Every structure is written in structure tokens, then in C-alpha cells.
Amino acid sequence: MDKKVYIETLGCQMNKSDAERMFGMLGYMGYEKTTEPRKADLLIINTCSIRQLSEDKAYSQIGVWGKWKKNRPNIKIGFSGCVAQQVKENLFKRAPYVDFVIGTQRLYELPEIVKRVENGERVCSCDEKPYTEKDYKIERVKSINAWIPIMEGCNNFCSYCIVPYTRGRERSRDFKNIMTEVKNALKEGFKEVTLLGQNVDSYHGKGGNGEDVNLSGLLKAINALEDYGKFRVRFVTSYPTDITDELIDTVLECDKVCEYFHIPMQSGDDEVLKKMNRRYDVAAYTKICNHIRSRVKDVTITSDFIAGFPGETEEQFQHTLDEMKKLELDYSNTAAYSPRERTVAAKWKDKFIPDDVKTERLARLNETNRECCVMSNKKYIGREMEVLVEKFENHNGTNVISGRTRNNKMVHIPCERDLTGEFVNVKIVGAMTWYLKGEMID
Ligand code: SF4
Known part of the structure; x- marks a missing residue:
């Protein structure tokens, strides 16, 4: 391989998974992955548009690469991901040094696009018609967990x-392709x-006989895989009202499927939820959480919340804090509202909450989140739990292994041996805000 590619990925796990696919396709074309952008022949920024900050970061990054191109005119620059899907060929006006723009639904067209770019063309492919999935090897980031869209x-x-x-x-995605990908990751x-x-x-x-397969069916099929040794299965993200009894039964029945649900609530106020166009109210969300907890022992339920949605009053925000505590959510991702062009709420400019108020609400949201995490973690002190080890590190002179329990709790355990990739049984001896402290059981 004599050509090198560097991909900078911003944003969510879906983007990271797309990057693993892009590396796979480009590897097939003879591009070697590099972590040093200065050495790359092909530079791709895989963008995220969930918040303005990420979008700004993408533009500033290609600005830097554009300057490099003045001295190295042969390097090629690509723009992919969610911002690419929105901005399309307009990017060429703003950043004329960019060679291609590829939309989120055209990922598998990348090899053809890169070939055209290598031949001196400038290409934009952002059709909303999904490009047929191709069977390239996926260059996964080395880790314990494989993300499979x-x-x-x-x-x-x-x-x-x-x-x-x-x-x-x-x-x-096609059931067969998913199963192949799962088996390959386990292999x-x-x-x-x-x-x-x-x-x-x-x-x-x-399924193989043309039968319908839902998430439960897929989980059961993966759970039934033999000859791959011991492994775990998780799934994210769940829309609150889409969680069925069948899915809960599946979590209970399948030994490899973990006791973990990520269910974004977004706000603890009915009026705000309505304006967010979420299809549930606080009572419905509470019922779902209680139902899951009544059936699945030691289940972890995590959530997402937005502070400072347009028009949100102090009283409404307080409802969110109250609900977070009442629901005893184990952990929540939090963010201040960021207007996104084209969305409905972005048009309610007169209702926008000033930045300083949003920042202050976010700080209070984070504080409540911290309290909930400590409360949740304390429940496990004295318990014995199974941990899948993800890392071996030295923390201030002490060797420590860390990993997750089935219910997604991070545990740090003093240990002299690197047990990465192994399942170990530990006794929980302490609860910090973001992790548990454990001791190996002999
Ligand atoms: S459910 Fe709502 S928040 Fe989640 S991806 Fe769809 S539109 Fe976005």
C-alpha cells in the first residue's frame, strides 16, 4: 500500500461505524489507514450536525487542510456525514479545495467517487436514495465491543x-447482512x-425464509449463535413507546442480551414534550420505566435530556429535574438546546432561551444527573457482578483493569494482570459518581 488515508470522525456512534466502513472500502482500494493527517494522501472529515459546535469544527478542520493543499496540491479532501448531506454541492463555493462531498446514504459509493476524484474530477453525491450495501471488510477500531448498525x-x-x-x-438493514457482520466481529x-x-x-x-424479523427476532437469532465462545449483546437507542413486552421477554429469555435500556426522555414536562413532538407524556414514560424495572432485575435505564428548549419556563425545567430524580435514572446524556436549520423548533426564534440561562440550566441538569448516578451506583455496593474487561491501565502507580457489568456499569478493579477481553467476577466495594470500585473474587 503506498497511499494513506486519514478520517476525522465527529459525532455519534453511527458516524464512527460509518468511518469503520469507509476505512474498509478504502483499504480494498489500496489506502492504508494513518493517524497522522500530515502524512495522508486522502483526508476525509466525517461530519456531525447535531449541534452548531460540531458543524463549526468541521468547517474549521477543512480550512486547515485547504491551506495544506497549497503546498501539496495532490492531496484529496473529502467531506462526508450529516453536514455533507445538508450542504451538498454548496460546499464547493465555501471550500473550493474540497474534492468530494458524499451524503450519508451514499456511503457505499465511496470507492467509485474516490476513483473519479483520483482522475481529477470533483464529485458531489448526496442523493437521498440509499446506495446498495456492498460486502467490504469493515476496519473496526480495536476494542471489546463491535458497533453494528x-x-x-x-x-x-x-x-x-x-x-x-x-x-x-x-x-x-438486511437480516442476513447483519448476522454475517455479527459472526465476523465475533470471529x-x-x-x-x-x-x-x-x-x-x-x-x-x-429472515432466511422471507419471514418478518423484528428486534426481538434479531436478538434471539444472535443469542442462538454457538461456536463463538461467550459474548454479550446490547441494543441502543430505544424510542420510549416502541418498547414492547415481547422485547422485555427477549431480554429476560436470552442469556447473552444485557439488562440495559437507553430510553431518551428529553424533558420531564408534558407541555415541552408536546412541543418537542415526542409521542408520549411523563406518565407514559414513567409507566414504561416502572414496567421494565418490575420485570428485569438490576436493569440499568439511561436517558437523554435537553436543557433550554425554546419557550421552556423555569417551572417546566424544574419538572425535568424532579422527574429525573423520581425516575431514579441511572445516567443521562445532557445537552443545551442548539437550533438546527430546517427543524421546526429552529423557527421559534422569539422563544429562544438566552445562552446564559441555557448554560445555567445545563449545569443544574448535570448536577442532578450526578446525584442520580451516585444513588444508582450505591445500590451495588457489596454485590458480586460479572465484568467484561475492556482496559488495563496504571492509575497513579496502581495497575487497574476496567470494564462493564452486564447492566452497563463501569467498574475499576486493582489487578496486576492484563485481563482485557476476559469475563471476571468481582465484588463491588465502592461507588463513585461515574464508576464502581471492585475487587477480584478468587
Ligand atoms: S426519534 Fe426524534 S430525536 Fe431521535 S432521531 Fe428521530 S427525530 Fe431525532
Whole structure:
């Protein structure tokens, strides 16, 4: 291989998974992966548009690369991901040194696009018609967990969210392709697979005999895989009202499927939820959490929240803090509202909350999140749990292994041996905010 490619990935796990696919396709074309952008012949920025900050970062990065091109005119620059899907060929006006723009649904067209670019063409491919999936090897980031997208896009159109515009309408991947990918990841030595989708519960594929397969069916099929040793299965992200009893039964029945649900609530106020175009109210969300907890022992439920949605009053925000505590959520991702062009809420400029208020609300949201995490972690002191080891590190002179329990709790355990990739039994002896302290059981 004499050509090198560098991909800078911003944003979510879906983007990271796309990057692993791009590296695979480019490897097939003779490009070697490099972590040093200065040495690359091909530079790609895999963009995220969930917040303005990420979008700004993408533009500033290509600005830097554009300057490099003045001295090295042969380097090629590509722009992919969610911002690419939105900006399309308009990017060439703003950044004339960019050689190609590839939209989220055209990922598998990358080899053809790069070939054309190598021949001196400038290419934009951002059709919303998904390009047929190809069977390239995936260059996964070395880790314990393999992220496997099972569906993409979203039909929900929450009023703040850009995803339906950047990732398109909901599409489920072929069941057979997913199963092949899972088996390949396990053969490569991954000990955990996480099925990924914007609304993973809406998965609908076709099995080998043409029968319908939903998320439960897919989980059962993966759980039934033998000859791959011990492994775990997770799935994210769930839309609250799409969680069915069948799915909960599947989590209970399948020994490899972990007791973990990520269910974004976004706000703890009914009025705000309505304006967000979420299809549930606080009572419905509470019922789902209670139902899952009543059936799945030691389940972890995590969530997402937005602070300072347009028009959100102090009282409404307080409801969010109250609900977070009442629901005893184990952990939440938090963010201040960031207007995204084309979305409905971005038009409500007169209702925008000033930045300083948003920042202050976010700080309070984070504080409540911290309290919830400590409370959740304390429940496990004295318990014995199984940990899948992800890392071996030295923390201030002490060798420590760290990994996750089945219910997604991070545990740090003093240990002199590197047990990465192994399942170990530990006793929980302490609870910090973001992790548990454990001791090896002999
Ligand atoms: S469910 Fe809502 S927040 Fe989630 S991806 Fe779809 S539109 Fe965005």
C-alpha cells in the first residue's frame, strides 16, 4: 500500500461505524489507514450536525487542510456525514479545495467517487436514495465491543432534531447482512456486539425464509449463535413507546442480551414534550420505566435530556429535574438546546432561551444527573457482578483493569494482570459518581 488515508470522525456512534466502513472500502482500494493527517494522501472529515459546535469544527478542520493543499496540491479532501448531506454541492463555493462531498446514504459509493476524484474530477453525491450495501471488510477500531448498525434514519421528526433530514427516512438493514457482520466481529475476537439504530426497536427485516424479523427476532437469532465462545449483546437507542413486552421477554429469555435500556426522555414536562413532538407524556414514560424495572432485575435505564428548549419556563425545567430524580435514572446524556436549520423548533426564534440561562440550566441538569448516578451506583455496593474487561491501565502507580457489568456499569478493579477481553467476577466495594470500585473474587 503506498497511499494513506486519514478520517476525522465527529459525532455519534453511527458516524464512527460509518468511518469503520469507509476505512474498509478504502483499504480494498489500496489506502492504508494513518493517524497522522500530515502524512495522508486522502483526508476525509466525517461530519456531525447535531449541534452548531460540531458543524463549526468541521468547517474549521477543512480550512486547515485547504491551506495544506497549497503546498501539496495532490492531496484529496473529502467531506462526508450529516453536514455533507445538508450542504451538498454548496460546499464547493465555501471550500473550493474540497474534492468530494458524499451524503450519508451514499456511503457505499465511496470507492467509485474516490476513483473519479483520483482522475481529477470533483464529485458531489448526496442523493437521498440509499446506495446498495456492498460486502467490504469493515476496519473496526480495536476494542471489546463491535458497533453494528441495524437500521438508519428516522420518521419521528422531533421538532429539534436534524436526523430525519440528514439520515433520511427509517430503513432497516438486511437480516442476513447483519448476522454475517455479527459472526465476523465475533470471529475477529470482539466479545460484545451493540446493535445500533436511531430507533432500534423499529427494526423490521426479512429472515432466511422471507419471514418478518423484528428486534426481538434479531436478538434471539444472535443469542442462538454457538461456536463463538461467550459474548454479550446490547441494543441502543430505544424510542420510549416502541418498547414492547415481547422485547422485555427477549431480554429476560436470552442469556447473552444485557439488562440495559437507553430510553431518551428529553424533558420531564408534558407541555415541552408536546412541543418537542415526542409521542408520549411523563406518565407514559414513567409507566414504561416502572414496567421494565418490575420485570428485569438490576436493569440499568439511561436517558437523554435537553436543557433550554425554546419557550421552556423555569417551572417546566424544574419538572425535568424532579422527574429525573423520581425516575431514579441511572445516567443521562445532557445537552443545551442548539437550533438546527430546517427543524421546526429552529423557527421559534422569539422563544429562544438566552445562552446564559441555557448554560445555567445545563449545569443544574448535570448536577442532578450526578446525584442520580451516585444513588444508582450505591445500590451495588457489596454485590458480586460479572465484568467484561475492556482496559488495563496504571492509575497513579496502581495497575487497574476496567470494564462493564452486564447492566452497563463501569467498574475499576486493582489487578496486576492484563485481563482485557476476559469475563471476571468481582465484588463491588465502592461507588463513585461515574464508576464502581471492585475487587477480584478468587
Ligand atoms: S426519534 Fe426524534 S430525536 Fe431521535 S432521531 Fe428521530 S427525530 Fe431525532
